[in-house]
Amino acid sequence: MAKRGRPAGSDSAATRLRIIDAARIEFANKGFGAAAITAMASSADLAPSAIYHYFGGKSALYEAVFEATVEGIWSDIGGAALGHDTLRESMAQMLKGTDGLVDGRPHYSDFLAMVPIEARLRPEFSHLMDRRSKYQDETFGALAKLGIETGEIQGFTRSAATEVLRSLVMGWFFESHFRGGPMPKSRKAVLAAVEALGRKA
Helix, strand or coil: CCCCCCCCCCCHHHHHHHHHHHHHHHHHHHHHHHCCHHHHHHHCCCCHHHHHHHHCCHHHHHHHHHHHHHHHHHHHHHHHHCCCCCHHHHHHHHHHHHHHHHHHCHHHHHHHHHHHHHHHHCHHHCHHHHHHHHHHHHHHHHHHHHHHHHCCCCCCCHHHHHHHHHHHHHHHHHHHHHHCCCCHHHHHHHHHHHHHCCCCC
């Protein structure tokens, strides 16, 4: 039986992480409305009171899960994408890294796929879409800048190129997610579309 309150002698950061990991799975599988604090607590081997101790309530916990998840995902994606000499190589590495998210971190991608839906259903989460965009803007903006500098993108402003790259990658990612696995032909098509951005009309 899980002990009540904060576990004796526990590391606060480690306990918070256990709760976030358990909550991510519950939110991903059931959505915010049906997710149960008791189920999260049981999965984390804690009493429900421990979750309230650390997060105060379900909404605050959802936001904490969002921050941890989006930061983890975009750190990985940005790390894979940035630091290459060409846009082509950067995009290839990004797509290769994103391929593994569905299998390697299934609850991360499941959770993030639900965020736009939750934000529309619950106005208190609408600001999470701005936070989501911030992470995307940083990565896709840097890729657009690289592509324009190398000549791999022609005829677009940086802002327009950012949106094109975002649309290509995020559309591919969500389609891969909902199909339940990588789509190698689609990945090749995305890279071919990126290469076409450098061709003069």
